[in-house]
Amino acid sequence: MFKVKNLNDLFFNACLIFCAQFVLCAFASCRSRPVQTPVLHEIETYASVETPPFSGVLPQSDFDEVWGYVVAGNEKSLKQGLPLSDVVYFGAAVDRYGDVADAPQIKNLPKFSGRVHMSIICESAGLTHFILEPESRARERFINELLKAAEPFYGLNIDMESVPVKDADNFLSFLKEIRKRLGGRMLSVCVPARTSANQTYNYEKISAVSDRVFVMAYDEHWSGSRPGPVASMNWCKSVAEYSLKTIGPKKLIMGLPFYGRSWGDKAVSRALVHSTVENIHKENGSPEIERENGVPKFKYNVVVNVTVYFEDAYSIGTRMDMYQKAGVKYVGFWRLGQETNDVWKTVNLRTAKN
Numbered sequence: 297m298f299k300v301k302n303l304n305d306l307f308f309n310a311c312l313i314f315c316a317q318f319v320l321c322a323f324a325s326c327r328s329r330p331v332q333t334p335v336l337h338e339i340e341t342y343a344s345v346e347t348p349p350f351s352g353v354l355p356q357s358d359f360d361e362v363w364g365y366v367v368a369g370n371e372k373s374l375k376q377g378l379p380l381s382d383v384v385y386f387g388a389a390v391d392r393y394g395d396v397a398d399a400p401q402i403k404n405l406p407k408f409s410g411r412v413h414m415s416i417i418c419e420s421a422g423l424t425h426f427i428l429e430p431e432s433r434a435r436e437r438f439i440n441e442l443l444k445a446a447e448p449f450y451g452l453n454i455d456m457e458s459v460p461v462k463d464a465d466n467f468l469s470f471l472k473e474i475r476k477r478l479g480g481r482m483l484s485v486c487v488p489a490r491t492s493a494n495q496t497y498n499y500e501k502i503s504a505v506s507d508r509v510f511v512m513a514y515d516e517h518w519s520g521s522r523p524g525p526v527a528s529m530n531w532c533k534s535v536a537e538y539s540l541k542t543i544g545p546k547k548l549i550m551g552l553p554f555y556g557r558s559w560g561d562k563a564v565s566r567a568l569v570h571s572t573v574e575n576i577h578k579e580n581g582s583p584e585i586e587r588e589n590g591v592p593k594f595k596y597n598v599v600v601n602v603t604v605y606f607e608d609a610y611s612i613g614t615r616m617d618m619y620q621k622a623g624v625k626y627v628g629f630w631r632l633g634q635e636t637n638d639v640w641k642t643v644n645l646r647t648a649k650n
Contacts, residue, residue, distance in 0.1 A: 373633030556606025
């Protein structure tokens with residue numbers, strides 16, 4: 297234990313304890329679907345996009361590159377004959393020690409004639425700061441492990457969605473080092489959707505040090521927001537316009553979601569003080585109180601109004617048609633296995649047609 301002799305010692309010891317807690321929190325494992333930091337865009341308005349009335353006829357678009365994510369463990373989602381130029385094999389993560397974990401094995405993928413990229417993801421801000429620190433042994437070790445894991449692949453996809461603002465320059469230097477050491481292989485970088493300049497994910501600077509920039513144009517509305525489309529047409533148009541201006545069509549991949557979201561107007565899972573329990577019990581007709589091994593409980597029913605926004609072949613096809621007309625050359629999907637089969641009728645790979 298620390299001995300406190302004076303106020304300076306007390307302050308010093310408090311700092312040590314805080315730093316220790318920060319490091320422990322930072323070493324949480326990063327392993328999940330990309331979940332972007334929510335963007336406070338709901339108060340913004342975007343130019344209206346007029347879509348033709350739904351007629352049952354699916355729009356069709358042609359692109360030079362079509363990318364699709366495949367999650368490790370769901371390799372069967374990569375079916376033969378899909379109009380894909382590139383597959384991103386999702387699974388590698390950063391563990392609590394700053395090491396590469398769960399790197400996918402390319403041999404586990406079904407036969408695919410296109411390019412395959414390995415994806416690395418980290419969603420912890422503290423851990424991201426740890427592995428981006430310039431000239432640190434942790435960063436050097438991480439880069440060496442990452443490049444080793446990516447050797448069998450055509451390219452490497454970087455998906456770090458919680459880069460602290462103060463680490464923006466460190467992130468850029470990290471990408472520069474990765475690209476230099478990758479040699480002739482492709483470096484792609486995922487960035488959150490933006491409609492204006494952002495200090496952390498600067499589209500121009502990231503584009504300058506990468507071969508492709510995958511703009512994740514989804515999660516406009518998320519689990520903690522009001523109900524709304526995962527990717528509305530108006531918002532996507534604004535994101536595409538800004539991305540084309542700052543990244544350019546030669547490097548831009550516009551990401552599209554295959555998933556939807558649901559929202560309920562009541563949240564019943566929460567912690568309760570006793571007075572609240574009494575009020576709930578009374579308001580719901582004083583249901584019978586039972587005891588489970590001495591602990592009291594009761595049950596009641598509530599009506600929850602649920603709103604669901606989702607994607608189908610028409611909405612995805614309409615969005616791609618809008619992107620193509622805006623000048624987008626490459627699109628990508630999160631993720632294979634979540635789509636309706638009809639969606640593949642809406643997209644053509646130009647190289648496959650020639």
